[in-house]
Amino acid sequence: MEANTSLWHSYLGVIVSRERQRVEQFQRAEDILLTLLESVHARDPRFLVDYARNLEAFEFALGASEDAVTLEVPLRIDGDTLRVLACRSRDTPGGHPAELNACWLEVCSPGTDLEDWTGGVDVMEHGGGARCLLPGKILQHLKELLVSAIVRCQRLFLLQPGDISAENLREDAMELSLLIRGSWKTIRFDIVPVVRRQQEPLQLQRLRSDRGFPEGSLRRAMEEAHFVPASPHCWSSSTHLPILKLLRGVDTLQGPRLDSLRLLDQLRDQDWGGHGGTGALTFNHLKMVLLWSTELFPSPEDWQDLEGSVYRLLVILLRCLATQHLPHFLNPEENLFQGAAPDLASLYHKVESFAWDPQRFLRFHFGLHGFSGSCQADTETRALLQLPTEDGSCWDTAYFDILLSQFQVYRIQDSARCSAASQLLSRIRQEIPQQS
Structure with missing residues (x-):
């Protein structure tokens, strides 16, 4: 550990x-x-x-x-x-x-x-x-x-x-x-x-x-x-300056929130095809993911360590990549992934590989990019990530708590949150076989 x-x-x-x-x-x-x-x-x-x-x-x-x-x-x-x-x-x-x-x-x-x-x-x-x-x-x-x-x-x-x-x-x-x-x-x-x-x-x-x-x-x-x-x-x-003002506000909160953004952006640039400022995933996308994670995980308990903080952003990013839909934080009706579908499928597998085996990625390398191949992802987790979004139940804290538990980085003691996640999981498990 x-x-x-x-x-x-x-x-x-x-x-x-x-x-x-x-x-x-x-x-x-x-x-x-x-x-x-x-x-x-x-x-x-x-x-x-x-x-x-x-x-x-x-x-x-x-x-x-x-x-x-x-x-x-x-x-x-x-x-x-x-x-x-x-x-x-x-x-x-x-x-x-x-x-x-x-x-x-x-x-x-x-x-x-x-x-x-x-x-x-x-x-x-x-x-x-x-x-x-x-x-x-x-x-x-x-x-x-x-x-x-x-x-x-x-x-x-x-x-x-x-x-x-x-x-x-x-x-x-x-x-x-x-x-x-x-x-x-x-x-x-x-x-x-x-x-x-x-x-x-x-x-x-x-x-x-x-x-x-x-x-x-x-x-x-x-x-x-x-x-x-x-x-x-x-x-x-x-929304350029409003987003930056919110980002500055996040910087005043306790916990390694901005460190999580720094770390994921380095991975984006080095391993996920975002080098040179190009690629389907941009720093602006990651800023939106951080703002959503700040709202969806409001408890200081969520931001006590670096690994857990990174996974708060990761589960939201994976959900957005799986559904090819990242809502703008201030204009939620706007999909920031609009038009990038072909690149998002490949990007999803790279991010998922990091989520399951981060040790492969947490090193600096030069020349050729370090990612190759994919991981053996958990079938239930992938099905959870790809659930439909019509009823809005997959854009709340309970849903993302379930994903954190799947990646074994939950570590939350709040009994009400644990109960909400357990009840939601019991309900949506009936839908997973139909979506797999």
């Missing part, structure tokens, strides 16, 4: 030892980017510079791979004077399908800052002459300013050769990607303009309790709405 515990902590220790270097790497790249954005602001004050990037640095330090960093550039506009209208496919030019949660931002009352935008950036007339801000036009204008700022900063020797590459800027993208050198590696920043509103966004109205989270953390995370481009004509509510 002690040797097993040492293996988990040794693996984690190597991961944590890299975080200081990653923070320094982020901060150097951030300094270069802020220099660029200050030049953009000097040219057009309607684009603001937000110096509060602590959450992005926090997220970057947690991850194992070089995933892109999303950076929102606030627009100087009073978002609360805009009217938010649902964007329907028949309203879009050419009748193209509207993005999920897409909306218009209608200019419905005069104001100095609104006139700055409607006079300088094209707007689209919609329904009876109403004028709506066009995100595509704003993106194009910001892109031109960024390119101009790069040239200007280089001429003034504010940037060194190789500090910034704009080769990833694409005409059809809803973000502006820049590669910025942070020490010996480059970081990709996806820059998006954002309209802020103090009112609650349309698609985040299903507020849940703070179960498992610090009191008031969900309300604070969602107290400001951020709208980002969803298409050239429509906007959508961004």
Whole structure:
């Protein structure tokens, strides 16, 4: 038992030892980017510079791979004077399908800052002459300013050769990607303009309790709405910062919760086909799994040791991979695995292999990736993971307690929880033969 515990902590220790270097790497790249954005602001004050990037640095330090960093550039506009209208496919030019949660931002009352935008950036007339801000036009204008700022900063020797590459800027993208050198590696920043509103966004109205989270953390995370481009004509509510705020809240709780995220993300990058920021499973997916596990396992008893904490995330991840459905934590109707079905089947077997034999994976290797073959999984456990979801009984604590017991990492003394898991198992065992 002690040797097993040492293996988990040794693996984690190597991961944590890299975080200081990653923070320094982020901060150097951030300094270069802020220099660029200050030049953009000097040219057009309607684009603001937000110096509060602590959450992005926090997220970057947690991850194992070089995933892109999303950076929102606030627009100087009073978002609360805009009217938010649902964007329907028949309203879009050419009748193209509207993005999920897409909306218009209608200019419905005069104001100095609104006139700055409607006079300088094209707007689209919609329904009876109403004028709506066009995100595509704003993106194009910001892109031109960024390119101009790069040239200007280089001429003034504010940037060194190789500090910034704009080769990833694409005409059809809803973000502006820049590669910025942070020490010996480059970081990709996806820059998006954002309209802020103090009112609650349309698609985040299903507020849940703070179960498992610090009191008031969900309300604070969602107290400001951020709208980002969803298409050239429509906007959508961004959950980027609310998710990071919730992640920071989890960091204040006791137990190795974030260590579990660190460890699984290293496995994703090293063994599960996520190296280089690619693959069906991303760091954003794992963040959602951690948030769900925080809600579904609210007791401190669940987070007393590293191995048990990792398995709290694992059983939820396995369930989502088996059903090919990972609900967004703030928009549960959104499936974050949508469209990734072919890759998820292979990924499921890799994650399942780790769950049954973690010692094979808890070591660092270089060159070829270490995973090969599959494991002899327990038939009943696999059937439990693949149960249908219609009645919602497979998305609660009792169901995941059953899975933890199958992997022999339950260790819960709460008699009420034990009883609930036992009753649910007795009921669903009658269905397993039909599903096997």
